[in-house]
């Protein structure tokens with residue numbers, strides 16, 4: 132049994148509610164926050180749940196404010212949960228110094244290197260503690276979970292699903308960091324959170340995991356062609372190549388002229404919600 136999360140704010144939206152919560156996380160050893168959209172159907176019955184992991188510099192708020200996902204979630208009866216992207220205010224020196232590491236940049240790993248190891252445990256938080264908390268305190272069907280995300284959160288969604296195919300019945304991503312062992316953002320974060328041996332980074336790299344994962348359902352990825360991070364940081368072709376190698380079904384759509392922003396996400400969010408609904412709402 133976990134303590135009920137504390138409600139911070141409540142907003143009616145498309146007949147349901149967007150609520151913001153704070154709670155004490157055992158996994159991250161301190162306060163964590165998340166946002167949750169409860170569709171109108173959740174007043175009457177348990178509904179499937181779709182987790183969204185945000186990217187660098189985001190909080191639990193960006194997705195709820197900018198993606199425009201609630202209308203479709205209300206139509207299909209999907210709960211949406213968006214956690215913060217890292218612990219905050221931990222007192223760790225340097226936590227706020229960089230926008231691509233530390234606060235706002237937890238990279239969905241369980242850090243093994245101090246001083247991060249005791250607090251920055253976003254992988255276990257997202258895969259275990261948060262779903263357990265949601266299942267206990269909100270009307271969800273825990274056997275019907277999907278996950279998606281953007282950029283760093285697209286990386287997070289892919290690794291969570293590939294490592295836990297039974298838990299996540301569907302996965303998709305917007306502009307994911309698809310091969311973090313090979314890009315500067317990933318190398319910086321993994322070196323600091325996991326240590327300098329790239330072997331220890333492998334369980335957190337979607338392009339490596341897919342080679343051994345056996346995620347037997349299709350994966351959807353949208354990627355804007357005008358994304359300034361595409362060639363140096365995101366590397367979707369590396370993931371695509373790995374999927375081809377093992378016969379993993381992947382729909383990778385290059386969207387002409389779209390950049391890395393939430394305008395891009397908002398444009399294609401309906402496709403992603405429908406994609407998850409097809410897997411979760413049967």
Ligand SMILES: N[C@@H](CCC(=O)N[C@@H](CS)C(=O)NCC(=O)O)C(=O)O
Nearest residue numbers: 186187188189193230282283392393
């Ligand atoms: N350094 C810039 C770029 C970081 C960036 O593009 N972050 C993406 C995720 S990787 C994002 O979602 N930013 C927040 C937003 O657009 O609401 C910033 O701090 O916003």
